[in-house]
Amino acid sequence: MTDTTVANEPRPTATDDTTLRVLSTSDLAGIDISLADVVATVEGAYRTLHAGGSDNPRKLTVKPADGHSVSYAMLGRDGSRDVVAIKTSYKHGLDKGREDQHYYTALTLYDDVTGLPLAMMDCGRIGALRTPAVSALLARACARPDARSALVIGTGTQGRLALPFLLTTLPDLDRLMLFGTHPDGIAAVRQELRSHFPERDVEIVTDLRAAACDADIVLATAGSHTPAAVEADWLTAGALSILVGHGLAPSTLHRADRVVATSEAQMKVTGTDMADDNGELRAVDAEFPPVLAGAVAGRRSADERIFAYNSGLVVTDIALGHRFAQLALDQGLGVQVPLWQ
Secondary structure, three states, X not given: OOOHHHXXXXXXXXXXOOOEEEEOHHHHHOOOOOHHHHHHXXXXXXXXXXXXXXXXXXXXXXXXOOOOEEEEEEEEEEOXXXXXXXXXXXXXXXXXXXXXXXXXXXXXXXXXXXXXXXXXXXXXXXXXXXXXXXXXXXXXXXXXXXXXXXXXXXXXXXXXXXXXXXXXXXXXXXEEEEXXXXXXXXXXXXXXXXXXXXXXXXXEOOOHHHHHHHOOEXXXXXXXOOOOOEOHHHOOOOOEXXXXXXXXXXXXXXXXXXXXXXXXXXXXXXXXXXXXXXXXXXXOOEEHHHHHOOOOOOOXXXXXXXXXXXXXXXXXXXXXXXXXHXXXXXXXXXXXXXXXX
C-alpha cells in the first residue's frame, strides 16, 4: 500500500535549474496544517516505505570525543512523490543547558521527475510535527486496546505537541499527565493542549514513580539533563513506553516483553545511552513500518510491556516537507536564490 494522500496533493514545481527556493523558519511558521493531516502524511510515508516504494538509508553521524556536539546527515527518496531529499542536523552545546545550545536543521528537496530542485527549508517545524505524529502512531499500534492514561515526560518542543497528537490517534484517553521541571515549559504544554483540544487539561505530576505506575502509555521526550529515569518495575502490566529523547532508564528496554523500533539500524546509532552494563542494546523484535502496515503484530497480548524507540525516518521528513513546500509555494513564500548561476 502506497501513500494515498499524495493523489490529492498538488505537486510543487520548480522554475529552473539555476535557482533554489529557500523557505525560512518564519515562512513555515504561518502555514496552517491540521494534526490529522500531519498524521496521515507521516503514516503514508511509512506505508510506502514498507511496500518497497521508498528508500531510507541509515543516517550518518559525526560526534567529537568530548561529546559537545553531534551532527547527522540523512538521505532518502519518497517513492510516492518521486522526491529525493537530504536532511542535515547539527546540535552544539550538549554539555550545556538548553538556553546555551545551538541547533540547526535543514531539508533540501529535489524533483526526481523533472530533475529540478524544489526547495530548501528550515526543518525545525517539520521535525517538531513529524516526531510526535510518529509517537502517536506508535501508541495507536502498540498501546493496549483499553488504554486510557498517558504520561508525558519533558516540556520541550516534543513534549509540547505530544498530548495533542496522542489525542488525535487515541481520542479515548481520559487521563493526561505531565512531568516537567521548567515552569515555562509546563505552561507551554498546557497552552498547546488547549489550543487543539480546548476542553482538555493536563495533570501536573511530581511523583514520577506513582504516575508511571498509573500510566498505560509513557512518552519520554525530555532533554539529556532531565532527572527523570523511569525504571521497568515502575510500569504497569501492558504499559507502552516510547522513547523520543530522555526520561526512561535502560531497564525499560532490556526488561520489555517486546521491543519495537522505527529503525533498528538507527536505534543502534542514536540509542547508545540505553545500553546495558556490557555496552549492548536489547534486540529489536519488530520494526515499525511493517507493524503500521499490519504485516507484523505490534502487540501480542494485553499484558505485554512494550518498549518503542522513535528515532524518526527521513522519508517522513520528506513527505511532510513536500507538503509544506506546496503550501508555501502556493502562497508565494520564500526567496528564490540564484545558487547555481
